[in-house]
Amino acid sequence: MPELPDVEVFKQYLDATALHQRIAKTSITSRNILGNVSTARLERALTDQEFTASHRHGKYLFVAVDGTGWLVLHFGMTGFLQYFRDPKDTPPHTRVLIAFTNGFHLAYDSKRKLGRVDLAHTVEAFIRERALGPDALDPELDLSAFRKIISTTRRTVKSVLMNQSLIAGIGNVYSDEILFRAGIHPQTKSNRLSEKAGEKLFHTMKATLRKAIEYRVDPDRFPNSYLLPYRKKGGRCPRCGQRLRQIMVSGRTAYYCSKDQKRRR
C-alpha cells in the first residue's frame, strides 16, 4: 500500500503521538524484516532514548533517535504504524513493538513482511547508499529537473514514475492516478512525451500527491474524478463511464482509460 502520500500521513501520525517519549523497551518479533542491523543492536539503539524528529523521503520514514542516529522505516505493501495504550489493541502482525514510559506503545505492523526496519547514521547517507532519487514533492524537483529526468530515458513513462532512483515516492497506484489525470497512456515512451505533455505530467504529479495527503489518503474523501476508487477489476472510468483497461507495464498491473489516455508514439 504505502506510497508517498500514505507515508506522509504516517509521519504526521507519528509526530502527533510518539515524539518526545522515553522508550522503555523495544521488542522485535520478526527478525527478517530487519535491514543491516541485528535485533540486539536495534534494541540497544532505541532503549532509554526518545524520538525527537522525523523526516520522509519517498516511501521511507526516518525517525531521529535523540539526535544520535535514525530509525528507518519502510512499509512494503502492507505496513503501517499504530499508537495505543491497551496491549489488547496490538495489531495482529506487529513486527516491532516499542513501549514508552508513559504507558503507550508504537507498533510497526507488516503483514507480508515486505517492509524493512533499519538504522542509519544520517538520512543523506542512507539516501545515497540506496541511490534514491529526489523526493517527488521536493521543491528542488522543479519543472526543469523533471524534464531532465523524463527526457533521458526511453522507458515507459509509468516505469519512470515508479523508479525510486529517478523519482522517489510513487508506486503502482499513484502512477496510474497521475497518468489518468494527465491524460497520458502508461506505455508512452518517456523521452517521446511532448513538451506540453511533460509539463502537464509534472504539475499533475505534484498536485495529485499533495491532494492525496490533504485527503489523508482516504478514498472516501477523494473527489469523484479520481481513478483510485474505481481502480479494480471491472471498474469504470469516472469521467466517461467506459470499462477501464488493464495491462501489464513493467511487471505491474496498470489501469487506464483508453478513451482519455490515448496511446501515441
Place this chain on the structure above:
DNA sequence: CCTATAGCCTGACGGC
C-alpha cells in the same frame, strides 16, 4: 539501455 522474471512473505478471493 531496457524488459522480463523470479523471489521474498502472507492472506484474501474465486472457482471447482
Place this chain on the structure above:
DNA sequence: TGCCGTCAGGCTATAG
C-alpha cells in the same frame, strides 16, 4: 465446506 491457484498498492537480483 475445503482445497488450490491467483493475485495484491514494494523492491532486488539476475538473465537476456
